[in-house]
Amino acid sequence: MAITQADDGTVDVPEIVQGADFKRLNRRSKKRPDWWVFAVDRQTHLLPDNSRAIFEAVKDDPEITKIVLTRSRRIELAGTNVVTESLLSPAGQQRLVQSGTVFVESNPRRTLAAPIVAKRQRVVLVRKGLQLEKTGRAMNDPVVPEGPSEPDDLAPRIHRVPAPAVTGLLAASDVDQLAVLATHWPATYENVWRTGIPAHDFLTGDEQTLPVDLRAQLEALRRELGGRRLLLFSPALRRTGTDPAPYEFSESELGALTAWCDEHDYVLGLREHTNDLRRAYAARLESATIDLSHRRFPSLHVVMRAADGMLTDYSGDALDFACTGKPVVSFAHDLDHWRDRLLYDLDHFFPGRVCAAFDELESALDVFVGGTSVPHAERVRDMLVDHRDGRNTERVLARLMAPAEVAGERR
Numbered sequence: 013m014a015i016t017q018a019d020d021g022t023v024d025v026p027e028i029v030q031g032a033d034f035k036r037l038n039r040r041s042k043k044r045p046d047w048w049v050f051a052v053d054r055q056t057h058l059l060p061d062n063s064r065a066i067f068e069a070v071k072d073d074p075e076i077t078k079i080v081l082t083r084s085r086r087i088e089l090a091g092t093n094v095v096t097e098s099l100l101s102p103a104g105q106q107r108l109v110q111s112g113t114v115f116v117e118s119n120p121r122r123t124l125a126a127p128i129v130a131k132r133q134r135v136v137l138v139r140k141g142l143q144l145e146k147t148g149r150a151m152n153d154p155v156v157p158e159g160p161s162e163p164d165d166l167a168p169r170i171h172r173v174p175a176p177a178v179t180g181l182l183a184a185s186d187v188d189q190l191a192v193l194a195t196h197w198p199a200t201y202e203n204v205w206r207t208g209i210p211a212h213d214f215l216t217g218d219e220q221t222l223p224v225d226l227r228a229q230l231e232a233l234r235r236e237l238g239g240r241r242l243l244l245f246s247p248a249l250r251r252t253g254t255d256p257a258p259y260e261f262s263e264s265e266l267g268a269l270t271a272w273c274d275e276h277d278y279v280l281g282l283r284e285h286t287n288d289l290r291r292a293y294a295a296r297l298e299s300a301t302i303d304l305s306h307r308r309f310p311s312l313h314v315v316m317r318a319a320d321g322m323l324t325d326y327s328g329d330a331l332d333f334a335c336t337g338k339p340v341v342s343f344a345h346d347l348d349h350w351r352d353r354l355l356y357d358l359d360h361f362f363p364g365r366v367c368a369a370f371d372e373l374e375s376a377l378d379v380f381v382g383g384t385s386v387p388h389a390e391r392v393r394d395m396l397v398d399h400r401d402g403r404n405t406e407r408v409l410a411r412l413m414a415p416a417e418v419a420g421e422r423r
Contacts, residue, residue: 028105034126038109043133045112049079051099051123056286056306057083060117061313062138062182065210065405067091068223079107081124100125113412119148120177129175134412136180137196141209142188142331142396145248146353148195174198180205182408184212184335185398191355205411208397208404214313215336217402222314229314236302237318241278243380244319244333245301247293248326249285256346258292259325265370270300272374276381283315285327321380323373326350331363334389335397339379340364363392 029037048070050063059067059080070076071091080087081099088096097104108114108124113134116123120135128135176199183189189204214222222230233242250258261269273280282301284291294303304315316322316333322340324330330340341364344350358366364385365376379385399407 028100028102031127034105034109035129037105038126038128038132041106041109043112044077044110046075047077047079047107047111047113049081049108049111049114051081051114051116052083052085052087053117054083054123054125056310057085058306058310059087059089060138060140061211061214061311062140062209063115063117064223064226064311065213066115066138066408069405069409079111081108130177130179131175134179135177136182136205136408136412137178138182138210139192140328141211142184142328143191143195143355144328144331145326145350146195146355149197150191150194150355151353176200176203178203180411182207182209184208184404185396187395188397194355205408206398207407207411208399209332210405210408211313212332212335212397212400213402213405214311215317215332216400219317226311226314229309229311230318233304233309233315233318237279241276241320241380242281242318243273243278243321243323244281244283244304244315245293245297245323246283246327246329246333247285247324249288250290250292256349258296259343259345261296261370266297266300268370268374272377273300278320278380281315281319283309283312326354326358331396334363334393335400337393337400339385339389341373341376341379342366343370343373344368345370360388361392361395362386363389363396 050059050067052058053060067078067089071078071089071094074092077093077095078091080089080094080096081104082096083099095107097107105126108126108128111133113136114120114124114128115136115138117138117140120128120137178196178199181192181196181199181204183192183204183206185206189206192204193199193201214226219227247258250256269280272278280301281304282293282297283304284293286306306312309315312329316329316336319333319338321338322330322333323343324340325343325345330342334340342358342362344358344366345368347358347368356362365379367373367376
């Protein structure tokens with residue numbers, strides 16, 4: 013944090029500029045194309061896996077200064093010309109307004125706590141991963157024009173279309189591109205970079221290329237598994253007061269899950285959403301699962317790499333996991349409530365079995381021990397992800413280093 017305490021006990025709380033003052037500072041500041049900012053996630057205060065993959069690819073490049081902007085957690089990353097500053101400090105803000113490229117996982121203004129604009133810097137939204145649930149603009153109901161219209165009529169424009177908030181949006185395929193654009197309006201097709209998702213390289217690339225701390229997490233998880241296989245249960249976030257409660261597994265159902273795991277040498281691991289403060293599944297499944305939360309294993313992609321299969325309800329993590337070719341199953345016990353909140357029709361566009369009741373789920377578990385998945389699983393994977401070669405980060409760097417991008421042009 014930027015707050016410091018002097019020897020005499022006085023506390024220094026630095027003031028940062030905001031709003032119009034920040035805009036003026038940003039406008040006056042000369043940009044450094046060789047300064048790349050990596051902002052931590054505003055909720056976990058950790059560097060997102062996609063940003064981490066890009067950082068690792070350039071960490072030893074002496075031509076690029078890597079600036080990690082932190083919040084409450086102190087982050088130390090090895091490399092050449094690596095600078096760590098608090099985002100909410102004058103020094104951090106000065107680095108931000110002078111940087112030529114900024115990487116964020118989600119909304120730039122919220123992530124950076126500043127009105128950053130893409131016309132002054134390259135703002136690259138690396139995303140968390142593939143989407144299954146609607147978020148952002150995609151959650152809004154479509155606007156239907158009132159009254160009759162003719163083919164030659166010009167649609168009325170209520171206000172000027174704002175400029176895109178980002179320079180680049182990373183996407184994995186045509187289908188994923190549509191999901192990204194629906195979520196991040198007013199971004200346009202020109203803003204989408206079809207490079208693939210960088211952190212997918214942590215799933216499909218050579219294990220020895222993983223960062224040291226991620227390898228340590230992976231080894232710690234494997235020691236805990238003790239040679240057993242891992243079935244990862246990763247449910248979607250359920251909002252308090254608006255969503256139905258998580259599924260209430262009965263004692264007999266818990267017994268059936270435990271017996272299946274014992275029979276097939278599996279461990280059921282639970283990783284609830286980072287923002288799930290209730291942790292209802294953890295309370296109910298405590299005796300049947302191991303804790304794979306972000307508090308114990310900060311990197312989701314490390315956990316997914318260790319897993320042999322994934323069980324979810326509606327989490328987009330299952331789509332990222334599917335790019336490994338390993339089996340996934342959706343336990344969609346309350347699909348009627350969620351249907352309008354999903355980007356895709358689960359019955360036709362999910363790379364695995366979709367189960368509405370526990371007996372269907374129990375039958376679907378066979379896919380994790382060599383059983384047959386749904387016929388369209390491979391086709392869905394191919395439509396979601398263009399590249400599974402472990403070189404997505406290379407494609408992002410190639411786009412960043414392209415002459416038009418280096419010159420600040422928009423393509």
